[in-house]
Amino acid sequence: MRNLLYSLMLFTVSLLTAQTATTEQIISDLPELEITEGINLHMISPEPIQYVDLSTNKLTGDLPASNIARIKITDSPISEKDKKKQSTSFFSGDTVGIITVVGQSFISQYKAVYRSPDNLNTITNIHIQPEVMQPIEFDRMVFSNSELRKFALDIIQNKTDKKPVRTENNLNLSMQLNNVYVMGDYIFLDMTFKNTSNLSYDLEALKFSIEDKKIHKATNNQSIEMTPVFRLNSQKHFRKNLRNIYVFKKFTYPNSKVMMIRLIEEQLSGRTIEMKVNYSDILKADTF
Template identity: 75%
Template sequence: MKSILYTLLLFAITVNAQTATKEQIISELPEIEITEGINLHIISPEPIQYVDLSTAQLTGDLPTTNIARIKITDEQKSDEKVKKVNHSAFLDRDKIGIITVMGQSFIAQYKAVYRNSENLNTVTNIHIQAEAMQPIEFDKMIFSNLELRKFAVDIIQKKSENNPIRQEKDFNLSFQLNNVYVISDYIFLDMTFKNNSNLSYDIEALKFSIEDKKIHKATNNQSIEMMPLFQLNPQKHFKKNFRNIYVFKKFTYPNSKVMMIRLIEEQLSGRTIEMKVNYSDILKADTF
């Protein structure tokens, strides 16, 4: 256990030590080819925060959080100055533009070069490779979704479902908190849902909130909803068993309050089950 934690901390320190982004010059940028009338999809291993296209010859959008879609600007949409020159001159092989993609923990830059549409080997998508990524320097240790996923997968591989910290049973359902883990400023909740009925379960919502332990009057109840930063599986349906990891930024709450977790079924006559988690359970969080 300690050796694993030491390895993770050493990795984090190494990453932080290498976050000074070196200077980049255009001639050293990796090239990607782009063709008129064909979209180029740049696929990132983590959510894209920002994309810059250095010239009007390129246009694009973000159809999903991990994909940047880029194409050569249509001739009729180029500005008036460009319209006065031949379109082939507009598509200067060496000056078509620089594409910059910024993820949560890296920046990647490419030099876009023109490829004739008659060539049948046109590339339509590329994955950002590790060698193209330059780490971004942060003031605090911040993990990207890709890193959080790696940690969550490590937790899933542990055999920790037999002795849960908390467990609730109702409607032939079993809802358990297997364990709580912490690394840096992140809290990982390892949870398992078991359905002992023959009726499959459609999840409408899994809600997390901080609430008063004792409610003297309904109007005095203060509920603060909490949203996970990341969850390993976005699954909304399960027949028998479903295990998932939910990640939160570090939080605290007094002994007079509890974390309330509610599993809510989709149908009108849905089966709802609740679990109360004391702060002492969070304080006993394990490392990994």
Template identity: 75%
Template sequence: MKSIIYILLLFAANLNAQTASKEQIISGLPEIEITEGINLHIISPEPIQYVDLSTENLTGDLPTSSIARIKITNEQNSELKEKKVKPIAFFNGDKIGIITVVGQSFIAQYKAIYKNSESLNTVTNIHIQPEAMQPVEFDKMIFSNLELRKFAMDIIQKKSENNPIRVEKDFNLSLQLNNVYVISDYIFLDMTFKNNSNLSYDIEALKFSIEDKKIYKATNNQSIEMTPLFQLNPQKHFKKNFRNIYVFKKFTYPNSKVLMIRLIEEQLSGRTIEMKVNYSDILKADTF
């Protein structure tokens, strides 16, 4: 009996060793050199979620979603200035701090090492390499309709109607895609409908579907209907202008297809207007 228990304990220990995540220690971190007065740009292969700098000797920002800009700072707070404490002087090879960059699927950490400005080989940018990445998996967020409404209201307060991504006009109607936003696994379409005629417009349906960009035969067209998870305003009638937010779970489609948006009037001889949205427009979505 004891031998069986011993074997089971060994099996459990081996299983834990195989499934445990690899720990990272400071001595094993890759080094990157940084020089005072020169910005170091860390380029990520995917959007950066956040950057952590372990000491006040470093400061930085995110000029774009995939670039972290880091520099050495010797700025002191008012308390230290009053005490006339001299700024820290760095020498070649000094360890300044730890830089942590977290992407959508990885975490990368580096030891920042000081290098003086007299060197002709000053590093100004680095690309995060696969060997420096440790995979991470974030929980997918699920938002309630109340939270989706709050996000949609935040969007509706933005003045983005003057520079729409796409506009289609027909029958004295205008259908425009103001902007595309993304948060977690949700896509928000900000849309405005304009009626330049004297006849009010009764909406029978606003349909979203993924369709072939080029249709050679009607029988070959594959249409996949998309249903919004949430819309800010259920309004079915408008006289002049109507703006609304439509929320979808994250979706993708190839370049050979488009997102087709159809606004259909309720009457028998109703006015219908269509818009084709390329996947590149979705990829350029803003975050908020």
């Protein structure tokens, strides 16, 4: 019996390893990227970049945006008269390093190959393609931005006649919580904002916080600000309607508190509308 249990355990470990193992990479099989002095290579990722590794000090770079890695050949502190000698430090076709880019759900590696500045076909930017992405198996409750976007788009495209969870009206504005969804450890708020006035609305902020349901004194109010981990779009202006999806990591709060949602206009004396969401509304979240 003990041997049988041990064999089953080994089989389970082997099966899990087979499901999560990443294919081995050999340097000679890596796709090549051409790079030369004085030209930045921009690598554009479909999701936020978590980490970039440059295997040699011949390369340097930074992250000017969350999904863009900027790479170049390291500048040498040499005088003007020695610049000619620098061009002979590399020969066309030389490997100057390995570039590794790690996203939220993948790892991609490239071999950086030197090309002469005389080569007018040197690449200046690339989009990291699916065929060079190796999946990374993180905790499945952690979704990448690409996955969250897909879920959010599924919600937007799913037309329903279901009555909104909450609706607030003020100053010819309407704030509507259409529905609450849950996927793994994430909560999705489907919201619509309507403007029935002739003045367009310039959104300064949409703020989420957990606050006391009953406030006896202003100084006693404990407010905890909440920031979405993802929002489907970042639109700041709308004339009549705006629908968006806001995603949060799973949270809880007691019945003595509410989630406060505030829509704030950009102007100094702008229109503001508030909505209180009870925890019971969150507990009724749908799955999809």
